[in-house]
Amino acid sequence: MSTQLLVASRNAKKLQEMRRIIERAGIEGVTVVGLDEVPPFEEAPETGATFEDNAVAKARDAAAATGLPTVADDSGISVDALNGMPGVLSARWAGSARSDQANLELVLEQVADVPDERLGAQFVCATALVLTDGTEIVVRGVWPGTLVRKPRGTNGFGYDPIFVPDGETRTSAELLTEEKDAISHRGRALSLLLPHLRSLGDR
Template identity: 50%
Template structure:
């Protein structure tokens, strides 16, 4: 290896997000080690992805003394005016029940025809360096919502999200391999914008 590995904490207690970020980062920045966060969870009382990402990154940087990344993301459905959006994780209530969230969203769209089921996964990543700079970047993954879940991979709303631009038979994000998802996802797209900022660490 050409140089020392630099640790960056990912401000989440969600092991799926940690694993996904590790995959994305490893492909382009093997000199960075993404580690999970085990400190107290701050209250995410922002009303935008950017506000919540900064709240989480600031808390993790302060708690660990490491540069901190935080992702706030969700699914934004056009016919619902961009909802669930920032409330994606709590769409069916504060239990953060992924299956209930997905079922509720499908039920709300049950009478919506395919041409009107367009949606985007949005990821906003904040980078906070202790005592230093703060940066926010965004990635958008356009697609539409299927009428029923398919696939056993991914998490959250992945089983009903059909990304745009697929060749051949269309698959949901949950039917993509981890490598395919990590190359195209909203988090991967946000990371492309983040990479030059990480180079300054």
């Protein structure tokens, strides 16, 4: 019998990523479902001061409402020249409309006068797993790199087209899906959860 694991997201790419990671890890007996596949419930706004605060709040709410073990994440980009911003505001940096393109363009505008050598940035992902017995596991993945001034690539979303990971010449949006899964901030965070996800499949 398969255990349902709720990913507290409606983002199809996040759900696909979680399914790929679980499959590659050889975890059996776990079926990933998203928010669109469970009865609706009132979702609290993301008001935490840190990625971890938001991830835990989302996972707790969803686990309590559905009775399912739940994974939730909060992620964003931290730009050195912007004192770590957009940070937790990454998804709504250009306003509540949450347009990836508008967010990306605003960041580029804000670093327009910053020298290339000071365009360091990192993607950060905090991921929380809340189990039905109340156990909470919170992990963090960090993906360091550098911003570029013109978007490149289509295999990504958010700030991927302007982020070149350390050791790479391609942007995150130019990487193959498999490459990105293995080294991205979300991939790094989720890999830390694998032992706990494996135990779900053993139940």
